[in-house]
Amino acid sequence: xxxxxxxxxxxxxxxxxxxxxxxxxxxxxxxxxxxxxxxxxxxxxxxxxxxxxxxxxxxxxxxxxxxxxxxxxxxxxxxxxxxxxxxxxxxxxxxxxxxxxxxxxxxxxxxxxxxxxxxxxxxxxxxxxxxxxxxxxxxxxxxxxxxxxxxxxxxxxxxxxxxxxxxxxxxxxxxxxxxxxxxxxxxxxxxxxxxxxxxxxxxxxxxxxxxxx
Amino acid sequence: xxxxxxxxxxxxxxxxxxxxxxxxxxxxxxxxxxxxxxxxxxxxxxxxxxxxxxxxxxxxxxxxxxxxxxxxxxxxxxxxxxxxxxxxxxxxxxxxxxxxxxxxxxxxxxxxxxxxxxxxxxxxxxxxxxxxxxxxxxxxxxxxxxxxxxxxxxxxxxxxxxxxxxxxxxxxxxxxxxxxxxxxxxxxxxxxxxxxxxxxxxxxxxxxxxxxx
DNA sequence: ACCTGAACACCGTTCAAGT
DNA sequence: ACCTGAACACCGTTCAAGT
Numbered sequence: 001x002x003x004x005x006x007x008x009x010x011x012x013x014x015x016x017x018x019x020x021x022x023x024x025x026x027x028x029x030x031x032x033x034x035x036x037x038x039x040x041x042x043x044x045x046x047x048x049x050x051x052x053x054x055x056x057x058x059x060x061x062x063x064x065x066x067x068x069x070x071x072x073x074x075x076x077x078x079x080x081x082x083x084x085x086x087x088x089x090x091x092x093x094x095x096x097x098x099x100x101x102x103x104x105x106x107x108x109x110x111x112x113x114x115x116x117x118x119x120x121x122x123x124x125x126x127x128x129x130x131x132x133x134x135x136x137x138x139x140x141x142x143x144x145x146x147x148x149x150x151x152x153x154x155x156x157x158x159x160x161x162x163x164x165x166x167x168x169x170x171x172x173x174x175x176x177x178x179x180x181x182x183x184x185x186x187x188x189x190x191x192x193x194x195x196x197x198x199x200x201x202x203x204x205x206x207x208x209x210x211x212x213x
Numbered sequence: 214x215x216x217x218x219x220x221x222x223x224x225x226x227x228x229x230x231x232x233x234x235x236x237x238x239x240x241x242x243x244x245x246x247x248x249x250x251x252x253x254x255x256x257x258x259x260x261x262x263x264x265x266x267x268x269x270x271x272x273x274x275x276x277x278x279x280x281x282x283x284x285x286x287x288x289x290x291x292x293x294x295x296x297x298x299x300x301x302x303x304x305x306x307x308x309x310x311x312x313x314x315x316x317x318x319x320x321x322x323x324x325x326x327x328x329x330x331x332x333x334x335x336x337x338x339x340x341x342x343x344x345x346x347x348x349x350x351x352x353x354x355x356x357x358x359x360x361x362x363x364x365x366x367x368x369x370x371x372x373x374x375x376x377x378x379x380x381x382x383x384x385x386x387x388x389x390x391x392x393x394x395x396x397x398x399x400x401x402x403x404x405x406x407x408x409x410x411x412x413x414x415x416x417x418x419x420x421x422x423x424x425x426x
Numbered sequence: 427a428c429c430t431g432a433a434c435a436c437c438g439t440t441c442a443a444g445t
Numbered sequence: 446a447c448c449t450g451a452a453c454a455c456c457g458t459t460c461a462a463g464t
Contacts, residue, residue: 006447029438039449040438050438097310100363107386114387121389127397135360135405136353136412143356147348150313173320174327176334184340192348199349202419210415219428242457252430253457263457430463437456444449 006038008046012056016092019057024094054098059106061095064088067115074123075204078133081116082141082200089145096149099142124211133207140203144196151192219251221259225269229305232270237307267311272319274308277301280328287336288417291346294329295354295413302358309362312355337424346420353416357409364405 004010014036018027029050033040047053066084068077089096105113120130167186171178184190217223227248231240242263246253260266279297281290302309318326333343380399384391397403 028436030436041440041450042448044439045447097313100310100359103363110383110387110390114390117393118389127393130393131397132408132411132415135357135408136415139356139360139412140349140353140416141356142359143352143354144348146313146355146359147352150316170323174323176331177323177327180330180340180343184344195345195348198345199352202345202349202423203353203415205422206415206419209418241455243455254431254459255429257458258428428464430461432459432461434459435457438454440451440453442449442451445447
């Protein structure tokens with residue numbers, strides 16, 4: 001089928017595709033080789049081991065996040081960056097668990113850090129303030145992505161069904177949780193993703209106060 | 214060696230010990246059996262599969278986090294809870310990647326959620342405000358734990374050495390990142406963990422403003 | 427009832443061999 | 446130079462058998 005020669009790039013793009021539609025568990029050297037129309041061992045000419053593929057994937061995901069610009073309007077740029085990051089992590093939920101375990105940053109990852117620092121500095125943040133801002137922004141954004149990905153339900157329909165049954169057993173032992181679920185989280189219009197804008201606004205407001213005083 | 218009979222509890226405690234000193238990769242059914250002085254298949258009388266062991270581990274970790282009390286002083290209770298969570302996650306870094314992938318909460322997990330909601334409600338938070346607060350607090354706390362665990366270095370000594378060499382290659386391509394690292398992150402007294410209190414304070418201040426107005 | 431040996435269908439990776 | 450078959454040391458889990 002695929003007659004173009006193997007390459008590190010082609011391997012990584014195929015790995016991204018496999019992970020996107022089967023999750024990280026489905027991504028094995030063997031399945032990857034099959035998807036590429038080669039044999040497992042062929043790939044070891046382009047990557048040292050599976051870890052290097054995972055590192056490459058993390059960098060591919062980072063590359064999809066919009067880079068902030070050093071315009072001086074740090075709030076607009078950080079908002080755009082955070083929203084883009086959440087979108088990208090929703091698109092590649094399998095990557096969330098990976099970002100934490102891989103400690104060898106690739107070029108796109110480094111470029112992303114560089115652009116973010118540049119945008120904050122251009123907005124008037126000192127180096128110490130930049131450190132504060134970066135830590136709290138990324139902790140919030142990344143943590144929110146984790147929460148989103150670990151919600152037990154996908155659609156708003158299944159949510160109610162799944163939870164309703166748990167609820168009955170729960171009401172006695174966990175009254176506050178039960179009340180919260182019934183009156184809020186299980187209501188028709190509820191979407192946890194909406195909490196992102198509140199939290200992001202809260203963090204950005206706090207940072208605004210930090211630099212103004 | 215160990216003559217006390219096998220039990221779900223004994224299996225989970227052993228699994229926690231294995232994960233604590235070898236990481237999650239080292240925790241296999243086979244290694245666990247050996248640690249317990251039994252054979253792999255014996256454990257299937259107490260747990261359905263490995264996933265159930267992982268679910269149990271997550272609940273054991275949750276059980277270690279201090280429960281907030283419904284005293285009305287929500288800020289003190291949320292501070293205590295967040296600090297405790299970070300401590301616990303540092304003690305069991307392997308669990309961080311697990312919390313996200315396991316979607317069947319155990320009793321300690323549910324009790325934790327219940328107590329947190331109760332503490333916020335007792336502090337005067339409406340249900341909607343509780344949802345806001347819980348989302349942003351947990352996103353920040355959990356995300357910060359992830360950042361901490363993915364730092365490439367442990368001690369403050371190795372930090373400089375590891376990074377110094379990267380820095381040289383980096384300075385050209387990523388000038389802002391290089392400047393930031395040199396002038397801040399690689400300075401002797403720097404400890405990323407210190408950013409936690411800043412971020413937590415920022416989030417709590419924001420929540421305080423939300424409930425006061 | 428509780429435990430376990432053998433076996434199955436998988437992994438990532440090494441090593442020696444093909445073209 | 447690029448690719449690959451066979452093999453090794455692992456996995457989690459099923460199934461049938463032991464006590």
